[in-house]
Amino acid sequence: MKFKGQISKMISDIANPIQYSLPIGEKKLILNKYIGKVIKIDFNDEIRCINCNNKIKKTYMQGYCYPCFITLPQTEDCIFKPHLCRAHLGEARDIDWAEKNCLSPTYVYLSLTSNLKVGVTRHNHIPSRWIDQGAHFAIKFAVTPNRYLAGLIELEISKHISDRTQWRKMILGQYEKLDLLQKKDELQYQLPGELKKYLLKDEKIIELKYPVIQNLDKIKSFNIEKFKSIDKKLIGIKGQYLIFDDNHVLNVRKYTGYNFTISSL
Ligand SMILES: [Zn+2]
Incomplete structure (x- = not known):
């Protein structure tokens, strides 16, 4: 799979475990089926306000430009x-x-x-x-x-x-x-x-039961704005976080309005 576009926070459905999907561009990526697989997420160096669509350098309150x-x-x-x-x-x-x-x-x-x-x-x-x-x-x-x-x-x-x-x-x-x-x-x-x-x-x-297949003993936050790309095995989703097997987590909500490419073999 390969999806490209502006993302917003994950949408959830209560089930056992909770089902997550990610709005990206015009599509919705069902995330649970990629748990246990390697996924690659690239930040395409573009952020747009989720209200007015203006190109911005940073967001305020998750996804908005300053005037909005x-x-x-x-x-x-x-x-x-x-x-x-x-x-x-x-x-x-x-x-x-x-x-x-x-x-x-x-x-x-x-x-x-x-x-x-x-x-x-x-x-x-x-x-x-x-x-x-x-x-x-x-x-x-x-x-x-x-x-x-x-x-x-x-x-x-x-x-x-x-x-x-x-x-x-x-x-x-x-x-x-x-x-x-x-x-x-x-x-x-x-x-x-x-x-x-x-x-x-x-x-x-x-x-509430989250789709997590492996327990970690410590975690680190991943800054995709700085490192541009993450390419790791997804082992779970909780709250608004994607959890990867090398202890990194990605706070999806923080990147509302960012343009990502997400792919998996
Ligand atoms: Zn705006």
Whole structure:
């Protein structure tokens, strides 16, 4: 196979194991069938904004040029900090976009990556949000009518857990052995009364199984911008990382907007 074109982050389907594909140019490359095989990825020295298609030297917030980054609704502050969302007050860069994305049912979840994590996501981004972060387990915690309220719950819960994902541990499958149901029970008492009505009951723990055929004991990040080409055996995919047998991993999401050629014999 040989595919050439601009890439964006991998798309996942929940299955056992998770199925990954990579949008490249106009096509979609099914990745799971290349696990266990040598693949070659070349960076063609071209980066384009995924919104306006202008040629750029570097990307902002995974795939955007600077002018798009400071004006698009997809890169507004509330994407990373939902409690800063002002769409419920009628204020947003693009109110039509906010209508669909910020003023619709929004979930607060707990997930277990390398450690316990709390996060916020739109109803239609479950479970892809969990898979993108490489969660091993996840559970829905609360559902609110808008992004702002979910952000308030996230803010309260985050006071009680340390929520920095260590990506190396996540890829290596090293995580704290804790029970998400029990954590969910404990943490709900930390919410102020007016937010308690959004809590979800009877939720089940979702387990996410990644296609990884070989365990590694250490990993190194591969910089394809610097080295231009990687030509190694793919042994797994987790989160948004391709994992190779010589301990290198490629963070695909970081290269959104880059033009790659991907081939395999
Ligand atoms: Zn742009």
